[in-house]
Amino acid sequence: MKTLVHVIAELAGQMKRDVRFMEVCGTHTMVAFRTGLVQLLPPNVKLISGPGCPVCVTDTNYIDAAIDLCRRPGVVVATFGDLLRVPGSESSLERERAAGAQVRIVYSPMDAVLLAQQSPGRHVVFLGVGFETTAPTVAWSIQAAHRDGLNNFSVLCAHKTMPGAMEALLKDHAVRIDGFLCPGHVSVITGAAMYRFICDRYRIPCVVTGFEAWDILKGIALLLRQRLDCRAEVEVEYSRSVTEQGNTAAQRLLHEVFEPCDASWRGLGTIPQSGLAIRPKYAHFDTARTFGIQFNQADVAPGCLCGDVLRGVLTPPECRLFGRACSPAHPVGPCMVSSEGACAAWYKYEKRAAA
Amino acid sequence: MCLAVPARIVELNGNRATISVEGALRDVDVSLVEEPRLGDYILVHAGFAIHKWDRSEVEELEAIRAATDLREVPA
């Protein structure tokens, strides 16, 4: 470990200016802060957090729709724990549960299918958020529900895919990105070749990185090496899990159940073809269709700068609400409530700097 | 995003497997990996196996953890 830190220092010493590497995976944000590895980096190497937390990039109107559903008699909203405390315009699923709504935390989308099987008198809506790692598990669950002929299960789909967002960040000149640490587990599914267009079109190096502190430091070292060599390639640091082609069975499943659609990313706006929509074949498992959900205008709480934080334009302490009106106990925006949001990570691990 | 944890298959029944993460057991779906076998190490996310590891890859992770973890974990 010490050697790796020295290698980074030595490489960074040869850089003529600051470098800014962006990670686009909330788990990378969390590990970086939880292990304190950011403190081991030389001052001219900046690790910035991008929109890698699927909860953080989900618009308020999705939460509002989920809240509207959980208030309906006979509906149970099943969700990953990550979404429970995210504020909508006026409430959160946590607060709705306290007021008596049926909100259930599940560990797997298949738990939601099981719940539907066990509760024939009620309709289970599963909140489908997550990127390419999670979407195949939801796809499989939809197919399982289809095979079982379930008519009381559906998914409120807000799945998103990474490449479009990464490209949008590069086109948005508000933030300079000198390299990407690419999300390790998304890449297990999609394969590393997915990022090649970033290197070819934008000349930005990409390293697919694992989730031990060691992996992240190695990823940073590889990016520094590429910058010094003036290379822009896709390298796989996380070779124990990631291949060029990825998990083809999972990819086929994604293709069978979902189709690409335009998606609204909090802070980034609408990015073409960056979301997943449930295909017409599975329309009866699409909550938005079966319940006639119209997503209202995506609103942002006054003063909330999650969007800027997600783009890497601001660090959390630069938001006026950080640590004051907005804290993990009383979050205003999703970056503070999500366990992987940049603001939550800063607050938990770096609060002192803002104090 | 994507908390995924390495786990070992300790029971296998068609598409369902019981996996162990250092003794913590859970049932997961193994439909997304090819030919899972008893004793295989897999990466688990949201109740599904998303990748199968071979022995050398497991050893790589163990080596990384040993190199960076000074923690004494009682048996």
Place this chain on the structure above:
Amino acid sequence: MNRDRILLAHGGGGSLTRELITRMFLPRFENPVLQPLDDSAVLVMDGTGYAFTTDSYVVKPCFFPGGDIGKLAVCGTINDLAMQGAQPLWLSLGFILEEGLLLADLQKIVQSIGETARATGTEIVTGDTKVVERGKCEGLYINTAGIGKVVAPNRWGAASVRPGDVVLLNGTLGDHGIAVLSQREGIGFSTSVVSDCAPLWPLVKTIVETGAEIHAMRDLTRGGLAAAACDIAEAAGAGISLEEAALPVGREVRGACDLLGLDPLTIANEGKCLVFCPEEHAARVLAAMKTHPLGKEARLIGRVQPGPKGLALLRTTIGGERILDMPTGEELPRIC
């Protein structure tokens, strides 16, 4: 944002609990005995110090590996007394029973209460029983209050903690929380982890008998080590620095935490405590702790420092540092 209701997180022992206490309760009950918010209140009568505490037990399920709600109800209150250096003497026992509760289950729990109390020389001297309609409480809720006689020669409490003190811990983290979680429906994992629920008075007695100077003790309950360290740091107005490499976490607890995306430092314990004492007394205290079954894994895990005031810090295994923050109160299995 609608903020007019109690949330589950308010009962988690974390920041929301603390908020409720400091903003709603304290201002209305203000008095110098309550103010320190230590594990027990200390009352002096005729020159003798008595510790007085109360706790309610709502654990679900009522039976878990390593114990049941009855054993917990006795241990939890005994431990709060022990943390003030008080020998537990008398307990009150209040039951709220759900209509439909099996008498056989109640019998087991009552037996457990009796056994645990007897083992520590504590007497149940008064009690109460109420029954509520089916569905109004999950099986049963228990409240116990306890009185103990302070035998420690000096006042133990966060206010006595000073920079330069060391922090000792008697054993592994997270056992109780994981044992209980594994029995809860809907989480769907199993483990052979057993709750560490145990009365700490015999261990504390061993420590008192060394004659070493103790400044404070705090048992780890809901919110885990993180909540306890944050509480003491804030109450002492000092900084606490802990070494991640020194923190003992059982292999299976770590596996369960990895599986569910939980942090072992925020998971509940019921037989573990922190000891704050001057560094020069640490060796003596540790040696004594290790002679007792509840202290076999005892070790030094950190130090109290002048700053940053009110914060608990963790030096990580890779040599970085992070703030140990107060958990918000409800630990949720995550995918992200």
